[in-house]
Amino acid sequence: MKEVVRTNDAVLLSFVEVLLRDAGIPSVVADQNMSVLEGSIGVLPRRLLVADEDHDAAMRMMADVEQMRREGHGGPADDGGDDV
Numbered sequence: 001m002k003e004v005v006r007t008n009d010a011v012l013l014s015f016v017e018v019l020l021r022d023a024g025i026p027s028v029v030a031d032q033n034m035s036v037l038e039g040s041i042g043v044l045p046r047r048l049l050v051a052d053e054d055h056d057a058a059m060r061m062m063a064d065v066e067q068m069r070r071e072g073h074g075g076p077a078d079d080g081g082d083d084v
Helices: 010-022 034-038 052-070
Strands: 002-007 027-030 046-050
Touching (some): 002 010, 010 046
Antiparallel strands (some): 027 046
């Protein structure tokens, strides 16, 4: 398994999980239960992992998403407004 994203942003994690699932790429969230040890404050990042053979496709998809985000086409951090 290889890491696609490491974050403590639950919205980003869910967003990427859905994108991968829609692309037919199975994924696993690692370290999800670490919040019990940290007191559920969300400090420790979670990792989204895919199979080795799916990693290249997943990373290409992530690059496409990042490009769309930079161009203002949406994503979990986009408020939908113009970046003026």
